[in-house]
Structures are given as C-alpha cells and as structure tokens.
Amino acid sequence: MKRRELIFAILVILAVWQAAAMLIRQPILPSPLVVILVFFQELVNGSMIPHVLASLWRVLISTLLAIATAAPLGLILGQSQRFNSLFSPVIYILYPIPKVVFVPIILLLFGIGDFPKIVIIFIILFFQILVLVRDQAAAIRPELIQSVRSLGAGRRALFRFVYIPASVPAILTALRQSVGTAVAVLYIAELFATQKGLGYYIYYNGSTLFDYASMYAGIIALSLMGLILYFSVDWLERRLCPWQFVH
Amino acid sequence: MIRFSSITYTYPNGLSIFKEFSWHVERGEAWAVLGPSGCGKTTLLYLLAGLRFPSCGQVLIDGSPLIRPRPETGLILQDYGLLPWASVRQNAELGLRLRSFYGPDGKHVPQDFQTGADVLSWLDRLGLSDFQGKYPSQISGGQRQRTAIARTLALNPDLLLMDEPFSSLDAPTRESLQMLTQELWAENQLTLVIVTHAIEEAAILGHKILLLNQPPNTSTRVIENPGSFQPDFRYTSAYTALCRELHLQMESEK
Numbered sequence: 001m002k003r004r005e006l007i008f009a010i011l012v013i014l015a016v017w018q019a020a021a022m023l024i025r026q027p028i029l030p031s032p033l034v035v036i037l038v039f040f041q042e043l044v045n046g047s048m049i050p051h052v053l054a055s056l057w058r059v060l061i062s063t064l065l066a067i068a069t070a071a072p073l074g075l076i077l078g079q080s081q082r083f084n085s086l087f088s089p090v091i092y093i094l095y096p097i098p099k100v101v102f103v104p105i106i107l108l109l110f111g112i113g114d115f116p117k118i119v120i121i122f123i124i125l126f127f128q129i130l131v132l133v134r135d136q137a138a139a140i141r142p143e144l145i146q147s148v149r150s151l152g153a154g155r156r157a158l159f160r161f162v163y164i165p166a167s168v169p170a171i172l173t174a175l176r177q178s179v180g181t182a183v184a185v186l187y188i189a190e191l192f193a194t195q196k197g198l199g200y201y202i203y204y205n206g207s208t209l210f211d212y213a214s215m216y217a218g219i220i221a222l223s224l225m226g227l228i229l230y231f232s233v234d235w236l237e238r239r240l241c242p243w244q245f246v247h
Numbered sequence: 248m249i250r251f252s253s254i255t256y257t258y259p260n261g262l263s264i265f266k267e268f269s270w271h272v273e274r275g276e277a278w279a280v281l282g283p284s285g286c287g288k289t290t291l292l293y294l295l296a297g298l299r300f301p302s303c304g305q306v307l308i309d310g311s312p313l314i315r316p317r318p319e320t321g322l323i324l325q326d327y328g329l330l331p332w333a334s335v336r337q338n339a340e341l342g343l344r345l346r347s348f349y350g351p352d353g354k355h356v357p358q359d360f361q362t363g364a365d366v367l368s369w370l371d372r373l374g375l376s377d378f379q380g381k382y383p384s385q386i387s388g389g390q391r392q393r394t395a396i397a398r399t400l401a402l403n404p405d406l407l408l409m410d411e412p413f414s415s416l417d418a419p420t421r422e423s424l425q426m427l428t429q430e431l432w433a434e435n436q437l438t439l440v441i442v443t444h445a446i447e448e449a450a451i452l453g454h455k456i457l458l459l460n461q462p463p464n465t466s467t468r469v470i471e472n473p474g475s476f477q478p479d480f481r482y483t484s485a486y487t488a489l490c491r492e493l494h495l496q497m498e499s500e501k
Contacts, residue, residue, distance in 0.1 A: 147328025147395070150296050151342040151402065152318045152355040160348065161341065165332050243332045243382040 030213045039217035052221055054114075054196035055186055059229065062118045062182070063175065066125035071171055074130045075163050078137025095131060099124045100185050103192075112193040120189050121182045129174040136170035137163055169244060172237045176230065183226040198222045248274040248406070248438055249295065254304030256290060263463040264290050265301070270457065270467050274405075277432055277439040277476070279453025281446065281493065286459040288442040292410050295440060296322045308406070317406075318346075318357045321399035325411040327391040329383040329398075335390075336379035339366045339397040346402070369397040373427070389420035393427075400431065407432070409441040413448065425451050429476050446493045451481055458496055468496070 014032045021031045042048035077084045103120055110116035140162065148162055190199025198218050206215035238245060249272035256265040264287035272278055280288050293299040294306050297316040306313045308320075316322075329338045343364055349355040370376050373393040378386050383394070392412060399407065409428070413421040425448065432439045441452050449456050454475055458468040470493065474485045 141326065143324050143326035144328050144330070146293075146296075146298055147322060147324050147326075148330075148341070148345075149298060150316050150320065150322035150408075151398070152316065152345045152349065154349075154355055157345050157348050157355070161345065162330065165330070168332075241332065243384070246382050246385055 027210070027212055030216065032216075034213050035216040035220065038213040039220050042214065042217050048201065048217065048221060050196055051198050051201040051218070052225070054194075055190065055198040055222070056225060058114060058117050058189075058197065059121060059182055059186060059225070062121035063125055065118070066122050066129055067171055067175075070126045070129035070174075071133050071167055074133025074170070075137050075159070075167055077130075078134040079140075079158075079163060084134065084138070091127070091131065091134075095127050099127070100188055103185070103188055107189075107192050117186065117189040117194070117197070120185055124181055124185055125174070125178050128178040129171055132170040132174040132177075133167045136167055140166055169237070169241050172233055172241070176233045176237075179229045179233065180226055183222060183229070187222065198225070248272055248309060249440075250305075250307040251294075252305050252307060254294070254301035254306060256287075256294065256299070256301045266463040266465050267304070268464050268467070269304075272438065272440065274438055275436055277452060277454040278441070278457060279449035279455075280440060280442045280457045280459060281449040281453075281497070282444070282459030283461070283497065284444060285462070287462050287464055288444070288459055289410055291459070292322075292408050292440065292442050295406075296320060296408055298322075315354070318355060318360075318402070319404050320406045320408060321402060321404035323392070323395050323399055323407070323409040323412045325414055327383070327388075327395045329391055329394055331383055334380050334382055335375055335386065335394050336366065336370065338383065338394050339370055339375070339379075339401060342398050342402040364401050364403065366397065366401045369401050373397050387420070388416050389424060392416065392424060396427075396431070400435065403435075404437070406438045406440070409439070411443055412441070414443070414445065421448075428452060433476070446490050446497070447481070449493065450486055450489045451475055456493065458493070470496070 017029075017032045021029045039048075077087055099120065102123065106116045106120050106123075110119060145158065145162065148158060153161060186197070187199040187202065190197035191203050194200050198221055202215050202218035202222065205211045205218060249270070251265075251268060251270040253267045253269050254265055255263070255267060257263045280291055282288050290299060294301060295313075297306075297313045297320070300306075300314075308317060330341065333341070343366065346356045346360055351358050351360040367376070367379075370379055373396060375390065375393055375397060378390055383391050386394070412428075413424050416424065428439070428441070429452065431437065439452070441448070443449050443452075450472065452475065453472055456470040456472055458470065460468075470489075472489060474480055474483065474489070477483075480486050
C-alpha cells in the first residue's frame with residue numbers, strides 16, 4: 001500500500017463519515033472533526049494512554065508467545081511426516097473453529113486480569129502461525145535439503161540454515177493475516193472483567209457514559225493500532241526477507 | 248577410491264534397482280553414468296553421496312564403508328540447491344559456514360579442515376564477482392549452477408558428484424559449463440562422477456562411461472573413452488562414433 005493511496009482512503013472514509021453525520025444528525029454519529037478533536041484531547045490529557053498501552057501490551061505479548069511456541073512446533077511438524085500425520089487431524093479439527101467462541105470459557109477458566117485476554121489472542125495467532133510455518137517447512141524442496149546435507153549439514157545445521165530462515169516469511173504472513181482478527185477479538189476480550197484497554201474504553205464511553213465522541217476516539221485508536229501493527233509486519237518483512245522483493 | 252561391493256538397493260515400493268552390483272572407481276578418474284530415466288542413475292549418486300544406503304553390500308570410499316555424507320565429497324544437483332533467501336556470495340559461503348558451525352569434528356567436517364578458504368576467488372574464477380550481491384531469483388540458470396559449483400569447490404572436495412547438472416540449461420550455457428567442469432577437474436585433481444541421460448554429455452565428460460540398464464542392474468558395462476577431455480573432442484569423428492556406439496548400446500537394452 002502506497003502512502004498516497006492510504007491518505008486517499010482515509011480522506012474518503014472521513015468524507016463519507018462526515019456526510020453520514022450531517023444526514024443523520026444524531027448524537028450516536030458525531031462528525032469526524034469532533035471525534036478527531038476528542039481523540040487528540042484524550043491523548044494529550046493522558047486519559048486514553050493507559051488503555052492504549054494495556055491493549056498494545058496484550059497484543060504484543062501474545063504475538064511473541066505465539067511465535068515462540070507455534071513456529072518451532074510448525075517446523076517440527078513440517079519436516080517430520082510422522083509427527084505431521086499424527087497431529088494434523090487435530091489441527092484440522094481445531095483450526096476452523098472461530099476462536100472468539102472460546103472467550104467466555106477462557107474468561108471463566110482464567111478469571112480476571114491480563115492472562116485470559118492474552119490467552120485468547122495467543123490461540124488465534126498460534127494456529128495461524130502453526131499451519132503456515134508447517135506448510136512452509138513441508139514445501140522446502142528435498143533437493144535443497146539434500147544438497148545442504150551434502151555440504152555437511154546435520155539436523156541441527158539444517159534447522160539453523162534452512163528451516164528457520166525458511167519459516168520467517170511464513171511467520172510474517174501469518175501475522176499479517178491474523179493481526180486484524182487479533183485486534184477485533186481483543187475488543188471482545190476487553191469487554192469483560194477489566195477496566196483497562198481500548199475495548200473497555202470504547203464500551204464504557206459508548207454504553208455507560210453515552211460519550212459517543214470519546215467512543216469513536218477509542219475506535220480510531222484501535223484501528224490505528226491495527227494499522228500500525230500491520231505496517232510493522234510489512235516493515236519487518238522488507239528488513240528480514242529482502243529477497244522476496246527483488247526482481 | 249570408490250568401491251561398490253556387491254550392493255543391493257530396493258525402492259520402498261519393492262522395485263529392485265541394484266542387485267549384487269559391483270563397481271570400482273580409481274582416484275582422479277572422470278566417470279559419466281549414462282542410462283534411461285528410472286534406471287537408477289540418481290540412486291547410484293545418492294548412494295555415493297551417503298544420502299542413501301544399500302540394503303546389502305557396502306559402498307566403500309578409500310576403504311571405509313560410507314555411513315553418512317562424507318565431508319570431502321561435493322554434490323551438484325540439477326536443481327542447484329541454493330537458498331532462495333541468501334545472496335550468491337552467502338550461498339557460496341554456506342559450506343564454509345557449516346564448517347565453522349560444527350568445527351573440525353571429523354563427522355560433518357574433515358578433521359584437518361582449516362578455516363580461511365577463499366570464496367571470493369572462486370566467485371571470481373567462475374565469473375560471479377559482479378553478481379555476488381544478487382539473489383538466486385535474479386540470476387540465470389547457468390549462473391545459479393556456477394554458484395552451486397563455487398559453493399562446493401570452496402570446500403576443496405576430492406570427489407565431485409554431479410546429477411544432471413546442466414540439463415535444464417540452454418545449449419551454449421551447457422557447453423561452456425561442460426568445458427568449465429573439465430578445467431576444474433584437471434586443476435583440482437578431482438575424482439568426478441557425473442550422472443546424465445544425455446549421450447553427448449557422457450561422451451564429453453566421461454573418461455569412462457558406466458551404462459546402466461533397466462533395473463535391476465546386476466553387472467557393470469563400462470565403455471572406455473580416452474579421447475574425451477581433448478580440446479575440440481566434440482568435433483572429431485571419434486566423438487561421433489562413440490555417440491553412435493552409446494546410442495546403439497542404449498537401444499539394445501530397450
């Protein structure tokens with residue numbers, strides 16, 4: 001996505017929003033100008049910052065945990081047919097389940113605090129990374145493995161020089177695919193048993209205080225967070241996988 | 248140097264490829280292994296590389312049975328086997344990096360291995376200096392195969408195995424790489440075993456040509472080819488006669 005296209009898209013959304021606000025003329029849809037003003041006010045006076053930080057922390061820590069667990073597991077499954085045939089039925093059964101259905105169960109099991117929220121995002125990212133890394137590792141051509149083995153590589157070196165570098169693009173693709181879902185589920189997870197986080201902030205301002213401008217400011221913050229995470233993945237991909245961008 | 252002593256190799260599907268097959272290669276020889284698809288050429292090379300093992304009999308190199316890939320053996324495949332995420336130079340350095348990774352353990356790396364081998368001079372020798380920062384997807388098939396050759400030769404092997412190394416390249420590139428192989432064989436006192444389905448390639452590169460048949464292969468049929476490696480051999484009548492002979496031999500097996 002080019003910067004110019006992004007700015008154009010934002011302007012279109014703001015224009016449609018403004019038009020809708022002028023048409024509806026209800027407090028439930030304030031003008032984007034008002035919302036943007038409130039957004040900056042909330043940032044400057046600091047009342048939104050703890051919520052942003054709480055949400056960001058939950059997304060980042062669950063992402064790191066998901067990479068740390070799913071990537072090695074995906075690598076093992078991808079290069080061992082025996083393990084893969086043993087575990088892939090389990091993965092195929094669990095993979096398509098929308099993980100958001102587990103939110104109430106996980107909240108019941110793990111109670112209040114950050115942990116259940118981290119767990120739910122972790123689960124979403126975990127399966128995505130697991131499946132993509134597994135497929136990537138399984139797709140490495142046997143000729144590549146044989147020729148690296150012929151240079152003297154044993155299993156340890158194959159992991160270090162072939163499997164791990166090959167899995168980096170798969171991890172980043174998985175993150176790009178699931179960052180949107182993760183942020184959406186974060187909202188749901190933060191509706192329950194917490195007073196910190198953008199999900200709580202949006203819900204509290206909208207449903208309890210009827211402060212719709214602040215509610216939309218929270219929505220903007222959540223979308224910006226998703227967008228920044230998405231662009232961070234893009235940036236990482238260009239840094240870590242430059243070979244994918246050459247012609 | 249190489250001895251196949253009465254080996255038997257059977258595919259997992261039960262097809263027997265080699266049955267009590269024996270073969271002998273002296274150090275410094277250049278062999279071409281020729282045969283139709285499915286005759287077991289590649290299997291023979293993988294057995295030599297220590298990537299497959301016979302169910303009976305032994306593959307001996309310098310008198311020792313081969314039980315794992317031997318660090319002094321270089322293998323070049325048709326598929327190049329380059330890491331797509333590494334530049335030409337990083338690919339060429341891969342073997343050396345693996346050697347530093349393990350250290351001279353005698354298993355993955357020869358015990359007398361000394362660091363300090365020079366990849367850059369190999370890149371230069373193979374005409375790759377200008378492409379060292381490029382990725383494999385950015386260079387031609389011939390340059391990729393040169394990169395694979397640089398990677399292998401930087402490890403200073405004594406045995407070079409090649410599996411259809413030039414078959415996916417266009418004719419002029421193929422010819423120039425065949426000439427390069429001849430030069431490198433002579434310069435580095437290599438023992439060379441090249442597997443090919445192309446009669447012409449076997450005639451150019453094999454001092455001795457091993458003909459494989461439809462499996463199972465039980466006996467060795469060797470055609471001596473002392474004329475190969477002479478300059479312009481491919482334009483002589485001896486070359487034409489040899490190609491005809493090889494053609495007839497392969498036809499008679501069908």
